[in-house]
Amino acid sequence: MTKVVIALLGGIAATAGTGAAAQELNLICSADVVICERLVQEFEGSHEIDVNMVRLSSGEAYAKVRAEGRNPQTDLWWGGTGDPHLQAAADGLTSEYESPMLAELQPWAVAQAETSGYRTVGVYSGALGWGYNTEIFERRGLTPPACWADLLDPELAGEIQLADPNSSGTAYTAIATLVQLMGEDEAFAYFKGLNANVSQYTKSGSAPVKAAARAEAGLGIVFMHDAVAQAEEGFPIAVVAPCEGTGYEIGSMSMIEGAQNPDEATVFYDWVLSAEVQSIMPEAGSFQIPSNKAAKAPEAAPDLADITLIDYDFAEYGSAERRSELLARWGAEIGGVAAQ
Structure with missing residues (x-):
């Protein structure tokens, strides 16, 4: 079969050619681009399905899915923090699906599916922390910071990077984490104090620690596995789990309601939940904890048993109302100040 790409509208390729129409899958991937590309490579290598993939941060992905609500151009959304996936589920933007693979998954991955009415599912997990450039x-x-409180030290002025929670699920997890640790007013007072030490609010959640690895910043607040990835590449990055406790993500996956290619989306959905697929992800620099119980976790992955984790309320902080409230308050109290 010969395929000729003749147009690209909204990120989706229209094709013409000879023979039967190609099977296609329109995928949003909200993980690191190297991981996204590896998934596409492996899937296309074992299936007669062409994948049109676009890489977007979690917040951007949610905005795209919502904007396309009446005319979906996306079939499947893989990766990124679970909160926007839960919001999309609550908004009716994603479709219900109980995969036969659920029996193979970790309890936290199944709980994510149950919380959403089976409109999303957990694909990996990882704790929030930071990485700093030791050199x-x-x-x-x-002084290397060990606790959230240490990040307010004036000696760190201009040394810290954090993503913008409007585009990044990582940064939204940071807000939700500190609200649950401290209380809402105290958490926003903390972020106002932290702003004095922040040199840049990035678009991508993993960008702050990549900047630290390149010596463009001293420290990046990120999911710890993103800091581990930089350390494993040989950069002088030390990884920290905050002493007071921290939140964590359940990276999720959702099929889009009204998708153009639901059968192909289902094939990918079940395939990517398998132990075999999840076990190859470390080869692409993924140091998250896989959701399949039989998948091999990366040796360098942070051990969640060694980290003080809060009892993160995914139902509340993944709800459309709560998420919108916190992002609106961020925009009013932190975003405007940060832009000055």
């Missing part, structure tokens, strides 16, 4: 800290005589 910068040593050269400038900075």
Whole structure:
């Protein structure tokens, strides 16, 4: 079969050619682009389905799915923090599906599916923390921070990067984490104080620690597995789990309601939940905890048993109302100040 790409509208390729129409899957991937590309490569190598993939941060992905609500151009959304996936489920933007693979998954992955009415499912997990550049800290005589409170130290002025929660699920998880740790008013007072030390609010959740790895920042607040990935590549990055406790993500996957290619989406959905597929992800630099119980976790992945985790309320902080409230307050109290 010969396929000729003749148009690209809204990220979706229209094709013409000879023979039967190609099977296609229109995929949003909200993980690191290397991981996304590896998934596409493996899937296309074992299926007669062409994947049109676009990489978007979690917040961007939710906005795209919502904007396309009446005319979906996406079939499947894989990866990214679970909160926007839960919001999409509550908005009726994703479709209900109980995969036969559920019996093979970790309890937290199944709980994510149950919370959403089976409109999303957990695909990986990871705890929030930060990575700092040990060479910068040593050269400038900075004290390595061990706790959330330490990040407010004036000596870290201009050294910290954090993503913008309007585009990044990582940053929204940071807001929800500190609200649950401290209380809402105290958490926003904390972020106002932290703003004095933040040099940049990035678009992508993993960008802050990549900047630290390149010595463009001293420290990035990220999911710990993203910091581990930089350390494993040989950069001078030390990984920290906050002493007071921290939140965590359940990276999720959702099929889109009214998708153009639901059968192909179902094939990918079940395939990517398998132990075999999840076990190859470390080869693409993924250091999350896989959701399939039989999948091999990366040796360098942070051990959640060694981290003080809060009892993160995914139902509340993944709800459309609560998420919208917190993002609106961020925009009013932090975003405007950060833009000055």
